[in-house]
Amino acid sequence: MTAQPLSESSKAVIDGWVKKFPKDHPRAALCGALKHVQEENGGHLTDDLMTSVANYLGLPPIEVFEVASFYDLCEFQPIGRYKLAVCTNVSCMLCGSTEIVEHLEKRLGIKMGETTPDGLFTLRDVECLAACINAPMLQLNDKELYEKLTIADVDALLDRLIDEAKTKE
Amino acid sequence: MLNEVCFRVMPKDIPSWDDASLAQNNTWTLEAYRAAGGYKVWESIIKEKTEPRSIIAKLKKSVLRGRGGAGFPTGLKWSFMSPGVPGEKYLLCNSDESEPGTCKDRFILTENPHQLLEGMLIGCYAMGAKVGYNLMRGEFWLPFQRCEAALKEAMDAGLIGDNILGSDVSIHLHNSTTLGAYICGEETALMNALEGKRPHPRFKPPFPANFGLWGRPTNINNTETIASVPVILEKGADWFVDQGTEKSGGTKIFCVSGHVNKPGNYEVPLGTPFSELLEMAGGMRNGAKLKAVIPGGSSMPVVPGDIMMKTNLDYESIMQAGSMLGSGGMIIMDESTCMVAVARRFARFYKHESCGQCTPCREGSGWVYRLLCDIEQGKASMDDIDRLGRVAKQIEGRTICVFGEAIAWPVEGFLKHYRHEFEACIQRGKEG
Numbered sequence: 001m002t003a004q005p006l007s008e009s010s011k012a013v014i015d016g017w018v019k020k021f022p023k024d025h026p027r028a029a030l031c032g033a034l035k036h037v038q039e040e041n042g043g044h045l046t047d048d049l050m051t052s053v054a055n056y057l058g059l060p061p062i063e064v065f066e067v068a069s070f071y072d073l074c075e076f077q078p079i080g081r082y083k084l085a086v087c088t089n090v091s092c093m094l095c096g097s098t099e100i101v102e103h104l105e106k107r108l109g110i111k112m113g114e115t116t117p118d119g120l121f122t123l124r125d126v127e128c129l130a131a132c133i134n135a136p137m138l139q140l141n142d143k144e145l146y147e148k149l150t151i152a153d154v155d156a157l158l159d160r161l162i163d164e165a166k167t168k169e
Numbered sequence: 170m171l172n173e174v175c176f177r178v179m180p181k182d183i184p185s186w187d188d189a190s191l192a193q194n195n196t197w198t199l200e201a202y203r204a205a206g207g208y209k210v211w212e213s214i215i216k217e218k219t220e221p222r223s224i225i226a227k228l229k230k231s232v233l234r235g236r237g238g239a240g241f242p243t244g245l246k247w248s249f250m251s252p253g254v255p256g257e258k259y260l261l262c263n264s265d266e267s268e269p270g271t272c273k274d275r276f277i278l279t280e281n282p283h284q285l286l287e288g289m290l291i292g293c294y295a296m297g298a299k300v301g302y303n304l305m306r307g308e309f310w311l312p313f314q315r316c317e318a319a320l321k322e323a324m325d326a327g328l329i330g331d332n333i334l335g336s337d338v339s340i341h342l343h344n345s346t347t348l349g350a351y352i353c354g355e356e357t358a359l360m361n362a363l364e365g366k367r368p369h370p371r372f373k374p375p376f377p378a379n380f381g382l383w384g385r386p387t388n389i390n391n392t393e394t395i396a397s398v399p400v401i402l403e404k405g406a407d408w409f410v411d412q413g414t415e416k417s418g419g420t421k422i423f424c425v426s427g428h429v430n431k432p433g434n435y436e437v438p439l440g441t442p443f444s445e446l447l448e449m450a451g452g453m454r455n456g457a458k459l460k461a462v463i464p465g466g467s468s469m470p471v472v473p474g475d476i477m478m479k480t481n482l483d484y485e486s487i488m489q490a491g492s493m494l495g496s497g498g499m500i501i502m503d504e505s506t507c508m509v510a511v512a513r514r515f516a517r518f519y520k521h522e523s524c525g526q527c528t529p530c531r532e533g534s535g536w537v538y539r540l541l542c543d544i545e546q547g548k549a550s551m552d553d554i555d556r557l558g559r560v561a562k563q564i565e566g567r568t569i570c571v572f573g574e575a576i577a578w579p580v581e582g583f584l585k586h587y588r589h590e591f592e593a594c595i596q597r598g599k600e601g
Binding site: 020021022025027028029030031032034035066067068070071072073074085088089090091093094095127128129130131132133134135139142143144145147148 | 185186187188189257266267268269270271272274275302306307308309310311343345346347348349350351362363364365366367368383424425426427428432433434463467498500502506510511514515518521522524
């Protein structure tokens with residue numbers, strides 16, 4: 001199988017991860033590698049990319065699929081430019097995450113787990129992200145947290161992201 | 170006595186714990202940590218060539234217990250790492266904070282990363298490990314950035330790396346990441362996660378101190394535990410013990426979330442009455458009545474509010490109240506809270522996070538969740554309440570790791586104290 005080749009920058013990042021671990025255990029770089037190539041690929045992994053990572057680390061591809069498929073952060077389908085991961089676990093639920101979810105679904109016209117037809121937003125209903133004291137909250141593209149959310153905060157965030165997408169086009 | 174151990178770099182009174190507000194305090198730099206007395210202990214250990222065993226003896230005396238949830242005595246754990254074994258040994262910091270209700274480690278990693286590094290250095294030195302790993306959950310983006318920046322600062326200052334501060338001591342520390350799964354917080358799953366394998370828990374024995382990372386002796390501690398070490402050594406084991414009670418020495422961070430006016434992390438002496446903590450957290454939101462508290466993260470049984478108001482926050486008292494101190498993730502619920510809904514939401518979490526390795530957990534977690542959904546929606550029969558208890562009970566003790574207990578204990582707690590709410594849901598369903 002000819003795999004989608006890794007970019008030079010990906011190789012450099014993976015090399016950095018490999019250096020953190022004993023030299024006969026490059027496999028330990030796998031999570032760091034997958035995280036990076038997923039981000040560089042616009043937020044999701046492909047079979048080809050995972051095969052390339054496997055080849056680069058000297059692993060059978062199946063072992064890379066096995067790890068990737070276990071984890072919540074790995075995406076296997078194209079996702080929106082903005083992934084909004086809303087925590088709905090108990091501390092957030094007690095502080096209004098249900099209303100945040102309802103508002104997001106209504107305003108974006110999609111359900112949790114779906115992507116808007118314009119490819120801009122993906123909604124994810126996720127488990128505790130360790131921000132219980134700032135509930136309710138969401139995480140944008142697996143990075144920044146938006147905490148102590150109100151409906152107005154959500155609207156302001158969506159407006160900003162829509163504007164940002166327009167100016168980048 | 171507030172925030173004097175793990176959060177000592179932070180202002181005493183923190184009005185808001187969100188990342189944006191905290192960023193203004195600039196507490197995560199080497200400069201800020203030094204200003205709070207940071208790395209003094211590490212420098213003196215290197216300078217005086219402190220006997221490693223004396224460090225472990227001090228920790229034993231301090232009665233520090235594991236802050237991740239299990240409460241295992243830290244000094245004892247460190248003493249399991251036999252100094253005589255040749256070859257590589259590892260220290261692994263468990264920063265996979267994912268227990269619902271718990272959000273203390275994220276703030277140590279983000280706001281006070283140098284103290285964790287100093288704790289890891291001391292741990293490596295005391296146990297004869299030359300390499301330490303800090304493994305964070307994949308969702309910890311800002312914490313990871315801050316820990317990487319702190320590591321670079323400390324290496325540039327000669328505090329970490331080869332020939333530390335001109336001595337013959339060499340210790341290397343690294344930050345690593347998972348891709349997000351609650352089970353990674355189980356210590357043997359954490360090792361598999363770091364090795365780049367599926368994070369399935371391993372059988373014990375062999376224990377990590379004998380056969381850990383890549384088969385080498387490994388010691389695993391929670392972030393808060395390791396971050397406590399520099400302050401304990403600086404101020405003395407007696408000072409630390411004196412903060413708490415005889416059996417529960419020291420301070421502990423409680424993450425107070427839910428229906429309170431000032432949710433936040435409160436690092437208080439163990440033995441502090443719950444009522445005082447509730448007051449620090451601004452009391453109940455909208456003056457509502459306290460109904461129930463989950464005192465130690467989602468895996469611990471719920472405690473009714475009136476019992477909690479008479480309970481002190483230490484390992485023994487919370488156990489007497491019928492629960493456990495666990496991780497210190499304290500979820501406060503007012504009288505408007507539906508206990509069936511809370512139990513159902515936790516059950517969804519455990520169903521989602523079961524690693525699938527053991528049948529009782531993989532199948533039982535889904536069964537518990539479906540029964541709770543049926544009960545909440547009024548589609549169940551009264552027999553289903555007993556069935557729920559039975560299914561949960563049958564998971565307990567029949568799995569490789571304690572995830573099975575984490576499913577069972579909360580269910581048992583909810584049924585013990587709030588069975589009438591489960592019955593009411595079913596009754597409402599029957600009446601249409």
